[in-house]
Amino acid sequence: MSVPNNKFEGWAGMDKNSVKGELKFIEYEPKTFCDDDIELEVLYCGICASDLHTLSSGWGDMSKLYPQVVGHEVVGKVVRVGDAVKSGIKVGDIAGCGAQCDSCQECNQCEAHNENYCNNGHVGTYAGIFYRDTPAKGQKSYGGYANYWRGPSRFVVSIPDNVDPAEAAPMLCGGATVFTPLKQYGAGKKAKDVGIIGIGGLGHFALLFAKAMGANVTAITHSASKDEDAKKMGATTVIHTGDDTAKAIKGHERSLDLIVCSSNDPNMDLNTIVKLLRPHGTFCLVGAPESGDMKIHPFTLLMSNVHLSGSAIGSPDTIREMLKFVGDHDVHPWIKKYPLDKVNEAIVSQHKGEARYRYVLVNEKNGGKL
Numbered sequence: 001m002s003v004p005n006n007k008f009e010g011w012a013g014m015d016k017n018s019v020k021g022e023l024k025f026i027e028y029e030p031k032t033f034c035d036d037d038i039e040l041e042v043l044y045c046g047i048c049a050s051d052l053h054t055l056s057s058g059w060g061d062m063s064k065l066y067p068q069v070v071g072h073e074v075v076g077k078v079v080r081v082g083d084a085v086k087s088g089i090k091v092g093d094i095a096g097c098g099a100q101c102d103s104c105q106e107c108n109q110c111e112a113h114n115e116n117y118c119n120n121g122h123v124g125t126y127a128g129i130f131y132r133d134t135p136a137k138g139q140k141s142y143g144g145y146a147n148y149w150r151g152p153s154r155f156v157v158s159i160p161d162n163v164d165p166a167e168a169a170p171m172l173c174g175g176a177t178v179f180t181p182l183k184q185y186g187a188g189k190k191a192k193d194v195g196i197i198g199i200g201g202l203g204h205f206a207l208l209f210a211k212a213m214g215a216n217v218t219a220i221t222h223s224a225s226k227d228e229d230a231k232k233m234g235a236t237t238v239i240h241t242g243d244d245t246a247k248a249i250k251g252h253e254r255s256l257d258l259i260v261c262s263s264n265d266p267n268m269d270l271n272t273i274v275k276l277l278r279p280h281g282t283f284c285l286v287g288a289p290e291s292g293d294m295k296i297h298p299f300t301l302l303m304s305n306v307h308l309s310g311s312a313i314g315s316p317d318t319i320r321e322m323l324k325f326v327g328d329h330d331v332h333p334w335i336k337k338y339p340l341d342k343v344n345e346a347i348v349s350q351h352k353g354e355a356r357y358r359y360v361l362v363n364e365k366n367g368g369k370l
Contacts, residue, residue, distance in 0.1 A: 006030070010146025011343045012067040019056040019351055021344035023145070026067060030150045031136040038089060038153045039080035040097075043368040045144035045340075046073030046170030047350050047359040049201060049264070050099065050288075054127050055347075058290040065127050065140065072099040072125035074144030075159060075169045076366070085153040094159045098172035099313045101125040101141055101151040102132065113317045115155070125151065145343055145361060157319050162327035166369070170333055170358040171205070171322060176314030178206035179322040181260055181284040184311070188214030191258035195219075195276055196235075199226045202262035202286060204334055204357035207233035210260075212329040218256060220276075222265075229334075229356070245269040249276055259283045266292020271300045279305040286311050337362050337370050 008030050011023040018024075033039065051070040053059045062068060075096035078089055089095050103110050103118035110118050123130055126143030130136045141151065159168045171179075187194050187210050194215040196206040203219075210217045211234025218237040219230035227238050241248045249272060256276045261268075266289035274283050274296070283306060285294070296308070314322065325331070334357045338346040346359050362368040 008142070008146055008148045010069040010142065011340070012069045013055040014067050016055070016057040016062070019052050019347065021348040023344050023347065024067070028067065028069065028142060030142055030148070031130060031139045033080070033082065033150060034134045034136055034152070035082040035084035036153050037080075037082045037150055038078060038085060038095065038156045039148060039150045040074060040076030040095060040156075041079045041366045042074060042076040042144050042146055042149055042363050043094075043366055044075045044166045044169040044363070045071040045361045046172070046174065047071075047346055047355075047361065048073055048099075048170070048173050049350075050173065052347070052351055053288070053290060059288070062127065068127055069142040069146050070126045071144030071146070071361070072097070073169045073172045073174065074125065074149045075165045075172070076149060079148075082153065087153050087156065089153065089156060089158055094165050095156050096159055096165075096168060096172050097125055097149065097151055097156050098176055098319055099125055101128065101155045102130055104132065105154060113315055116313050116315050145340065147363065147366065155316055157316055157323065160323050160327045163323055164332075166337065166360050166362070167333050167335060168323060168326075169360050170201070170335060171326065172319060173313060174201050174358060175205045175209070175326070175333065176319045176322055177286050177311070178202055178260055178262065179209050179325070180314045180318050181286065181309070181311040182206065182209050182213060183318070183321070185258045185282050185284065187258060191282075192216060193218070193256045193258075195256040195259040197221075197259060197261040197273070198263035198287060199230050200262060200353075201355060201358050204229075204233055206260050206262060207235055208331050208333065209325075210234065212325070212331050218252075220259075245272045249273070252276055254278045257281050261285050262287045264289045266290075266294065268294060270294050270296045274300060274304060274306050277304065277306045280307070282307045282309055284309045284311055333358055335360050339364055339370065
């Protein structure tokens with residue numbers, strides 16, 4: 001089965017003001033369908049903070065890439081499979097794609113299934129330019145605020161039968177972004193005590209996952225407004241940093257093995273925060289501020305033997321592992337659904353910080369369920 005023509009329709013940002021709820025419904029031409037591509041009839045698409053940073057040009061000037069259909073937490077019904085696809089995904093399956101839709105597929109990182117760290121750069125599921133030597137070379141990638149999505153099969157994963165497709169959508173980027181470091185640094189195993197900074201879209205996933213992994217979890221948040229939510233998600237301790245981080249952490253020094261930071265605060269008091277870590281502990285940044293520099297004094301590192309790291313999204317293999325973990329451990333993200341045609345309402349609410357904790361767009365015309 002295939003789409004009857006090569007024109008898709010979706011909600012696009014036309015300029016940086018689109019983040020104010022000014023997306024327009026347009027017709028556009030997707031990438032050329034290649035032999036290794038899969039096409040999805042979109043059912044659900046999560047709204048990620050990255051969408052807003054892109055629409056607003058907050059992470060850099062996007063003027064050359066407008067109009068831009070964002071959305072990189074795409075779940076849909078497979079309607080077309082290229083002749084060279086070897087993944088086993090077939091027409092009629094429910095599948096999805098996260099924040100990355102292509103890479104060189106040849107370097108040592110890609111061969112090691114670390115495609116998210118491809119030596120030649122990854123292609124974003126939207127706002128990217130395909131560079132492999134295929135018929136789509138030089139063409140722009142478009143996301144999932146749309147009726148259909150098309151992209152390389154290597155980055156398309158099956159949604160397990162025991163995972164709600166609507167709940168799976170925001171996990172394909174947001175969930176994978178925190179699952180990756182929690183797994184890498186041994187949450188619940190080597191890292192028995194885990195702290196999560198920022199109880200938002202990413203942080204709420206981190207709390208749910210860390211608890212399910214068997215860790216003792218501490219939520220670290222600026223205010224007390226999310227205390228009860230954090231505890232329901234698995235936190236046994238909540239630290240409010242407020243306006244005096246040093247005062248807030250008093251009595252909690254050297255109590256954690258791992259901190260996953262989902263905060264976008266460019267002025268975070270990193271010198272104080274890392275005092276929460278035991279020697280050999282790790283601070284891992286997954287939040288991405290639009291501006292500012294995070295600074296740390298050399299002696300903070302020398303006298304504590306802590307490790308600073310960062311982590312970006314998740315590889316296709318890690319996403320598959322995460323989805324299996326979610327199904328096996330009955331993990332359910334906190335989501336609110338919006339009809340796709342109310343995307344502007346959802347974007348404005350997300351921009352105001354009102355999400356508790358992830359928004360998912362539902363394409364009812366394609367069979368998505370509110």
